[in-house]
Amino acid sequence: MHVLGSEGEKAFLLGNEAIARGALEAGVDVFACYPGTPSSEIGDTLAKVSKLLKDFMHVEYSTNEKVAFEVAMGASLAGKRGMCAMKHVGVNVASDALFSFAYIGAVGGFVLVTADDPFMHSSQNEQDNRWYGLSAKVPVFEAHSVQELKDLTKECFEISEKFGLPVILRTYTRLSHARGIVRLGKIPEKKLEKVEWVAKPEKFVVLPSNARKLKLELEKKLKNLQDFLERWERNWVEDGDSRLGIIACGLSYSYVKDALKRLNLNLPILKLSSMHPLPMKKIEDFVTSVERVLVVEEVDPIVEIFVKTLTKNVYGKLTGHLPMHYEYSIPIVEKAIAKLLNIPTRLDYDRIVERAREISKIAPPRPPVLCPGCPHSPVFYVLRKIANEVKCALPSDIGCYTLGYNPPYRAVEVCVCMGASVGVSNGLSWVIKDKIIATIGDSTFFHAGIPALINAVYNGAKFVLVVLDNMTTGMTGHQPHPGIGLKADGSVGKAIKIEEVAKACGVEFVEVVNSYSVRNVEDAVRRALDHDSVAVVVAKQLCSIVRMRELRRKGVKLLPFEILQNKCNNCGECYRVFSCPAIYLDGEKPQIDPALCTSCGVCARICPERAIKVKKS
Structure with a gap:
């Protein structure tokens, strides 16, 4: 597997594979997940790896996200490195454990990967899980590229252990499913070995009397972490024309860089990878060095709200310069920058979008359907x-x-x-x-x-x-x-x-x-x-x-079904009411596409004229 390449090699990895590789380089001991797009490939990759790296770690698909979180939490409480991954709505299921674990704190490194889904490609909402960081008092980090995603995953374990905190690594569909060339680090030689349990009931049992003390400790940990993040190398500043500064969060940094290249501009950028706690002193220094600030972030205006406490000259979602919904793109960011500087965009993107809508009307609608032979x-x-x-x-x-x-x-x-x-x-x-x-x-x-x-x-x-x-x-x-x-x-x-x-x-x-x-x-x-x-x-x-x-693996060849045209009265039961994707109209008569037919035989069972039979070889 390319995700198991040697130290120093370069590999072309999916974003989720980069997360898996980062976990391996961190020497993860226990990984648990409930599969959910866009996070699924993290678990799939580590499941395959666990077959090859015998005794390196424990990997499991848990019954739900709360259980997955608790499995990884158990490893952390024993001093081992635990990780769980889920799509953004899965954190809703795991949140009960998340809020209390923040008080307890991590012993071994603990990383929760949340894969958010701007535009709702495969989800029922567009929630921004950075809010969980603020609400649960848990640090949240984001990467801007596939390479940084791998490196940041490994670093999250180190930060978790250094400050005794569970850590949230936020990715999203466009980054999880992007591909990039990644320089690989070293996977440590290790085996998952059991250790003696060290009981700390005054810390691990969140009774009110303990929780009141732990809450104060949690606040101190976050303050220490915030001081660290002011100097953290993954939050950096790039100089430029002070008319407009841009605060770019995670993947948005890549959109900003490409948009500036298209506009042939050199503007100052504060690139942020720590979403909570925010390095407010660093942000304040940046804000005071420019005339106006544009905040580019997905999905909600969280950083923008904080920056508004420092200056009134801040623009973004709340001012309408960037949309409040769906995912960003280079043209969206380019338009926002151009509008603030009162300059034209490289292309007329609105016209391009309108033209695309006109062309799309020509194409027949193709909604998603259940597969041929779907039970x-x-x-x-x-x-x-x-x-x-x-x-x-x-x-x-x-x-x-x-x-x-x-x-x-x-x-x-x-x-x-x-x-x-x-x-x-x-x-x-x-x-x-x-x-x-x-x-x-x-x-x-x-x-x-x-x-x-x-x-x-x-x-x-x-x-x-x-x-x-x-x-x-x-x-x-x-x-x-x-x-x-x-x-x-x-x-x-x-x-x-x-x-x-x-x-x-x-x-x-x-x-x-x-x-x-x-x-x-x-x-x-x-x-x-x-x-x-x-x-x-x-x-x-x-x-x-x-x-x-x-069946293909076993070499079994199935005979497709066919419609006997002399018996078919074109009632439409097979293609209009049952609607199998393998059945189509050829003129006025239905036909079965042998390349799509899975020989399930359901169409033959529902045909009132018994006009569908197995095709003779």
């Missing part, structure tokens, strides 16, 4: 059929199955956060007359669905929960979860059966059906609707991508 498709087909007959509320959850929102299924009516399909159904059951059919994925069920299911049984709610079990964490790259029986390094673990968990939660109606068996799915859901309490239907079938990959 969720027949389930949503059934749910839409039932909902057309019986008025139903259809809450769902976070995962690739959220695409059941799109036509023709329209089988997702609520989607908030992990596990909320079950929690929301609890509430709906007491206030609406209609039937309720909730859907949740297998990994999501383990992540956050179980407590809400217990709550439903305990309180006597009534709804149907369909667990879409495709035996993988499909949306984030097919990572294992507790239901599969495989661990991060590929070794065998204990498989936890969803149906057994549901029964242990007190659910009396629990059935397992094959997702491809449309009639069985429909029969089970209809009977579940008649049950007088919570009912669980586990629709089980391997993700089609994983299934096809395994």
Whole structure:
């Protein structure tokens, strides 16, 4: 693996791979995560590495982000280096432990990687997790390049140990998924060895009497850290024309440098990598050396708010010079600088954007769809059929199955956060007359669905929960979860059966059906609707991508299906109602693309004319 290159070599790394390499160079002992885009490749990379570097570290996919945080925290409390990674909304799940761990403080280095998602490429909100640093009193750092991301990851462990604090490393989609040439450092020769536990109950137990003392210690640690950050080499100043100074935070520094190059300008820049605590003396010195200041940061105007306490001549999001939403780009930053200096931009970017919109209207719409052979498709087909007959509320959850929102299924009516399909159904059951059919994925069920299911049984709610079990964490790259029986390094673990968990939660109606068996799915859901309490239907079938990959690896060649044109009456059930991506219209007649067909056979099962058969070789 290129991420395991030797010291001094250069490697072309993904941003998330650079984080993984930085953790390896830091000698990380325990890494835990719950996969979530745009953070997933950190865990995927370290999981692969753990197979090659035997006994170097422990790597795991945890059931959720709170557990992952606590696993890494446990390592830190024992004096080992712990790291966890998650997407930005995952920190919401882990925040309970985060706030208290700040009081306790790190013993071994502790790094929490939060991958924020400006523009919401794959997320339900655009939250800025720097606020967690301010609120939880935890330091937050950002990098401006893939190289610095690797180096900063390693340094975060050192800062954590030096000041006895957990550290947040904030990255974002554009940096996590960027690629760059990285000069590699040394991976230490080590083995993960167990140590004797050193109990410090007065420090590790956050009872109010202890917490009151620990809060004062935390404030001292942050003050010492802030003094250090005033001199820290990753916060630097570049000289230039004092008419306008720019404070550039993390990746925004790269946008600023390119924008200035396009405008042929030399302006002073204060590049910041410490988002909290801010080096306020350094900022004050910079602000007083220029006439006006532009603050460039993603996503919220956090630094801008602080700079406003020093000068009124500060511009950015709050003044409308930079947008309050979505991610930045070089043209966006260039336009802000040009506007403040009353000069033209290199190109007419507004016209370019407008022209792009005009051209895009010519292209046919191509919304994201479930894959050919996806086991969720027949389930949503059934749910839409039932909902057309019986008025139903259809809450769902976070995962690739959220695409059941799109036509023709329209089988997702609520989607908030992990596990909320079950929690929301609890509430709906007491206030609406209609039937309720909730859907949740297998990994999501383990992540956050179980407590809400217990709550439903305990309180006597009534709804149907369909667990879409495709035996993988499909949306984030097919990572294992507790239901599969495989661990991060590929070794065998204990498989936890969803149906057994549901029964242990007190659910009396629990059935397992094959997702491809449309009639069985429909029969089970209809009977579940008649049950007088919570009912669980586990629709089980391997993700089609994983299934096809395994078959190809084994050399198994599947015969695709075909539509017998002499029997087809073009009713549209296969392409309009079921909507398999492998079926398309050729003129007025549907055809099956053999290159896309996964031979799941669902289309043949739903065809009212029995006009779909296996194609003869």
